[in-house]
Amino acid sequence: MAKYLVMVQGTQTDYEAMRGKATPGSPAWNEQDLQAMYAYMGAINDDxxxxxxxxxxxxxxxxxxIRxxxxxxxxxxxxxDGPYSETKELMAGYWVLECASLDRVTxxxxxxxxxxxxxGAPVYPVVIRPILDGAGDIC
Structure with a gap:
């Protein structure tokens, strides 16, 4: 078993869109959109x-x-303080997972x-990074 950091990304304008404010490149989210996202992510967490x-x-x-x-x-x-809306994508959320293989995390x-x-909402990649086991496996 190995540990992995799984990251989802977003921007300041994405957060604003989730609060109901349409922004260039992202439509406004409504309450149903938010509830669908929370339910979907909650099901993943439960599983x-x-x-x-x-x-x-x-x-x-x-x-x-951010500071x-x-x-x-x-x-x-x-x-x-910041960065603000002009900043590119940053980590919006994460999971630390302990899985049998990289294939499973994928x-x-x-x-x-x-x-x-x-x-019309932007689509970002999900990033997977192995977590070093403490033995200093950098190379």
Whole structure:
């Protein structure tokens, strides 16, 4: 068994569309759209819990609520709020899964890609990253 991080992506404008505000490239979501998405993702979480493959999974707050901390030239922390709508896709949610194989995780990711959403909403890839086992298997 190995652990994997499975990530879904989104932008600030996607979050705004989910609040009912149509944006360039994304139609406004209504309550039925949101409920369909939540039910679909909830069913995935329930199934993964039943199989024992779910370690953790969370949706993340919109990008406008991000705080970025970098190291300034003077060695002090530089704190920036954002990024905002001009930012490309960021992680919108994730699962940490413990599965028997990469093929199994790929099956789960393929299921995630079929999450219902309004016609015309942007489609993003689901990204799978193996989690290192602590032995430092970087190479």
């Amino acid at each position: 993964l819990s039943e199989t024992g493959e779910l370690v953790d999974g969370q949706g993340l707050a919109e990008p406008a609520r 970025t901390v970098t190291l300034g030239e003077d060695g002090k922390a530089v704190i920036t 099956e789960i990711a393929a299921r995630v890609t079929r999450c219902p959403q309004p016609e």
